[in-house]
Amino acid sequence: MTALPANSILSRHRWNAGELVWLVCALGCFFTFPEYLALGTAVLVMVLLVLSYDLLLGFSGVLSLGHAVYFGLGAFTAGWLSLAGWKDPVLDALLAAAASGLAAALLGPFLLRLTGLPLLMVTLALCVLVFEAAHLATPITGGDDGLSGVQFAPVLGLFDWGLGGRTSYLYSLAWLTLVYVLLKRVVASPFGVILQGIRENPKRMRLMGNRVLPHLTISYSIGGALAGLAGALFTEANAFVGLGVLSLETSIDVLVMLVLGGVGTLSGALIGAPVYMVLKHFASQWSPFYWMLVIGPLLIAVVLFGRGGLLGSARTIVARWRRAQP
Amino acid sequence: MSAAAFIILYGLSYGLVLCLIALGLVITMGLMRVINLAHGAFAALGGYLAITLIQRAAIPYAVAVPVAVLSVAAFGVLAERLVYRRLYARSQLDQVLVTIGLNLVAVALLSMLFGPNLIPLEPPPALRGNLDLGFREIEVYRAFAAGVCLAVIAALWWVFERTSTGARLRAAVDNQGMAQAMGLNVPVLFSATFALGCGLAALGGILAAPMLPMEPMWPLKYLVLVLVVVALAGHARVAASVAVAVLVGIVETGGRYLFPQYGGFVIYLLLIVLMVMWPNGLLAPRVERA
Numbered sequence: 001m002t003a004l005p006a007n008s009i010l011s012r013h014r015w016n017a018g019e020l021v022w023l024v025c026a027l028g029c030f031f032t033f034p035e036y037l038a039l040g041t042a043v044l045v046m047v048l049l050v051l052s053y054d055l056l057l058g059f060s061g062v063l064s065l066g067h068a069v070y071f072g073l074g075a076f077t078a079g080w081l082s083l084a085g086w087k088d089p090v091l092d093a094l095l096a097a098a099a100s101g102l103a104a105a106l107l108g109p110f111l112l113r114l115t116g117l118p119l120l121m122v123t124l125a126l127c128v129l130v131f132e133a134a135h136l137a138t139p140i141t142g143g144d145d146g147l148s149g150v151q152f153a154p155v156l157g158l159f160d161w162g163l164g165g166r167t168s169y170l171y172s173l174a175w176l177t178l179v180y181v182l183l184k185r186v187v188a189s190p191f192g193v194i195l196q197g198i199r200e201n202p203k204r205m206r207l208m209g210n211r212v213l214p215h216l217t218i219s220y221s222i223g224g225a226l227a228g229l230a231g232a233l234f235t236e237a238n239a240f241v242g243l244g245v246l247s248l249e250t251s252i253d254v255l256v257m258l259v260l261g262g263v264g265t266l267s268g269a270l271i272g273a274p275v276y277m278v279l280k281h282f283a284s285q286w287s288p289f290y291w292m293l294v295i296g297p298l299l300i301a302v303v304l305f306g307r308g309g310l311l312g313s314a315r316t317i318v319a320r321w322r323r324a325q326p
Numbered sequence: 327m328s329a330a331a332f333i334i335l336y337g338l339s340y341g342l343v344l345c346l347i348a349l350g351l352v353i354t355m356g357l358m359r360v361i362n363l364a365h366g367a368f369a370a371l372g373g374y375l376a377i378t379l380i381q382r383a384a385i386p387y388a389v390a391v392p393v394a395v396l397s398v399a400a401f402g403v404l405a406e407r408l409v410y411r412r413l414y415a416r417s418q419l420d421q422v423l424v425t426i427g428l429n430l431v432a433v434a435l436l437s438m439l440f441g442p443n444l445i446p447l448e449p450p451p452a453l454r455g456n457l458d459l460g461f462r463e464i465e466v467y468r469a470f471a472a473g474v475c476l477a478v479i480a481a482l483w484w485v486f487e488r489t490s491t492g493a494r495l496r497a498a499v500d501n502q503g504m505a506q507a508m509g510l511n512v513p514v515l516f517s518a519t520f521a522l523g524c525g526l527a528a529l530g531g532i533l534a535a536p537m538l539p540m541e542p543m544w545p546l547k548y549l550v551l552v553l554v555v556v557a558l559a560g561h562a563r564v565a566a567s568v569a570v571a572v573l574v575g576i577v578e579t580g581g582r583y584l585f586p587q588y589g590g591f592v593i594y595l596l597l598i599v600l601m602v603m604w605p606n607g608l609l610a611p612r613v614e615r616a
Contacts, residue, residue: 114602117418120418121554121601122602125594125597126594129594132591133591259423263419292430293438296428296431296434299424299430300428304409304412304420304424
């Protein structure tokens with residue numbers, strides 16, 4: 001077989017400079033911002049969640065407002081496993097991911113027949129429905145107070161979950177790196193290429209002999225599983241899980257974070273989530289609603305005037321600057 | 327028997343007010359094919375404006391309501407020219423995102439201007455008290471709101487189906503390019519229609535304000551119900567929207583009355599089941615399975 005050219009879609013699993021720089025910065029933050037590690041861990045968990053959503057929206061073209069369902073399912077599964085006595089964090093994370101993936105695989109064949117506004121509505125309704133159900137099921141979810149008393153054994157038996165967030169930061173970063181490598185492989189594989197084809201033109205893909213619904217269901221299941229993993233990490237890092245993980249607000253946050261960073265490139269999640277979380281953290285210290293006034297116009301500007309989110313806009317600016325060079 | 331009467335009467339009035347708001351969205355979505363998730367913000371704007379005029383400027387109800395509705399409609403024209411015009415050619419995702427962004431801005435501004443608390447609108451003295459219908463009493467205000475909604479909806483139906491203006495509008499919906507080639511001024515038509523949609527939303531919001539008190543999160547809180555009506559009505563006309571809205575109102579009211587614990591679910595379950603089976607709306611032909 002001849003070697004693939006460097007910019008072939010199937011060789012995109014290789015890391016580029018920007019992503020390596022990001023990884024180094026993330027490690028660097030561990031040393032330079034020791035007092036912000038809790039925020040940092042929250043950011044890492046969100047990056048993972050946004051990555052899982054990018055697989056759905058950016059690569060498969062599925063616009064869903066119900067992604068929080070899988071995040072929440074993973075988070076609560078990890079909590080329940082801990083309360084039932086299974087305290088190993090890695091095992092719990094894997095089981096939570098499996099549970100969410102299974103749920104996604106069961107719901108996928110029904111939801112993924114729809115597109116556009118109907119899909120938006122059904123996933124929205126699903127998210128609200130699950131939230132209300134969890135709110136009612138106070139004995140198992142803790143209702144408004146959430147699940148407390150959730151504790152996990154030290155990671156790999158060695159690293160204790162202290163109060164400083166040191167362990168949770170590096171633990172989340174490790175999971176994130178692993179998932180990123182995995183996702184890069186998935187989207188650069190023939191399966192990933194088919195997904196992108198489905199995103200562009202489902203009818204054409206069908207005419208060529210690809211079966212759309214099975215591919216979308218597999219993609220949805222992987223996305224759901226990874227969202228569940230992110231949820232488990234959330235529970236492990238916070239030693240607590242509340243109903244907010246299932247809320248519509250979380251679903252919308254994920255969408256906004258992805259769009260800010262840039263849909264359809266995995267690296268968009270690496271930019272969008274930190275920018276959004278940091279802005280939200282500092283703006284909401286002024287007033288609970290102030291961050292909406294910051295994010296709203298930013299989102300509008302990015303969608304109307306930027307192409308491909310912040311990352312895409314940056315690329316456009318760099319490309320224009322390069323072309324202007326003599 | 328009186329439980330059924332309660333559910334039907336209250337569900338009907340709830341549904342009709344919802345219908346008024348939803349109709350504005352059905353019209354703008356049907357004509358301009360823009361998913362406008364910020365529609366609830368226009369309704370809330372109308373409600374808050376009316377409250378400000380009545381409570382802080384002591385303007386009588388009968389004057390404040392039309393003033394508020396017209397102001398929001400004018401603001402709608404401004405919004406259309408500045409923002410929505412850019413969305414017509416964009417993908418559904420972009421439309422969803424920009425209108426969510428508008429929603430966020432609206433919620434933030436409402437919270438900063440009016441504070442985070444619920445503000446109910448007291449009905450004017452003439453509309454307080456109860457009306458005795460023989461088998462059941464109903465608040466005068468609810469009957470009034472339902473009556474106004476019915477009148478407006480009937481007027482809309484008559485304009486759409488029986489006048490040449492309505493015919494032009496329907497032509498522009500069915501085939502924009504052809505309508506423009508025949509001499510219809512489509513940009514002006516779009517602006518006027520968007521203003522109409524916003525005005526209807528504002529009127530709906532004002533009528534709903536005593537029953538659903540105003541708060542900064544109002545646009546997002548009731549957005550889901552409005553979208554339920556719009557999605558189930560599909561791209562169909564006024565009659566379908568009324569039927570669906572009344573159904574939603576009755577199901578919502580009935581669900582919460584009969585099952586206080588689980589009542590909120592019923593409408594979402596109904597929506598999911600109905601949308602999976604009829605993605606194009608309840609009265610449209612069944613779509614081909616993929």
